[in-house]
């Protein structure tokens with residue numbers, strides 16, 4: 001018997017959502033404005049309406065940024081979701097949709113996107129992988145034996161592996177996390193510091209194209225950034241012997257010019273000469289990865 005699930009990827013300006021069967025057939029997709037200005041209860045009302053408008057399902061998964069208590073389904077705090085403070089998202093959505101609370105699952109948004117990419121995206125068919133999101137920061141989602149692994153809750157956060165304790169201060173309060181060297185934000189900072197000619201300041205894809213075209217300074221910068229990223233992945237390789245990394249987020253469009261550096265960094269920080277065997281894949285689901293993964297997590301959580 002086919003079952004269907006609804007997934008929602010809740011961000012500050014948009015809730016991307018859809019309905020998918022347990023075999024991965026996408027039946028409907030929709031994006032709404034969650035309307036945070038009206039307060040969190042109204043946001044939950046809208047998400048419940050969205051669930052019904054999509055056709056409903058026998059489980060609901062929701063990916064949210066911020067600090068969560070995944071088991072209880074509470075959002076403790078989220079800089080991106082105004083008013084979501086100690087909010088019972090699982091209970092609130094269960095009440096409004098008529099689902100049992102055990103059929104509503106709240107997940108970190110980066111973890112949800114990782115599950116999506118492994119289920120229906122670039123990592124389809126892989127059992128073990130780390131999905132790395134290269135955006136404003138660096139997010140991570142770890143999949144082991146085909147399932148999300150978050151440890152006590154915050155596992156997979158590869159962006160906060162420290163590669164230089166004397167490095168720039170990170171949003172997490174530590175210094176020299178890999179995201180302070182290799183996120184999109186960091187890449188722009190490094191490009192400007194290197195005085196690179198950009199037609200539009202900070203346009204990383206233009207910079208990547210110049211690297212691709214063989215401009216030496218851009219090529220060097222991309223290799224340097226890639227190497228720092230690889231230095232963050234080295235410990236992951238040592239610990240888990242992962243061979244598959246999937247890169248998403250806006251800056252992953254530069255993966256082809258980052259790749260040589262990433263392999264150098266992994267080689268430098270791990271043993272066994274495995275860097276050349278790594279599969280470094282670019283995510284394929286784009287902004288749909290989050291809701292698709294949230295729906296998949298809801299299936300698995302039953």
Ligand SMILES: [Zn+2]
Nearest residue numbers: 160170172177
């Ligand atoms: Zn950090």
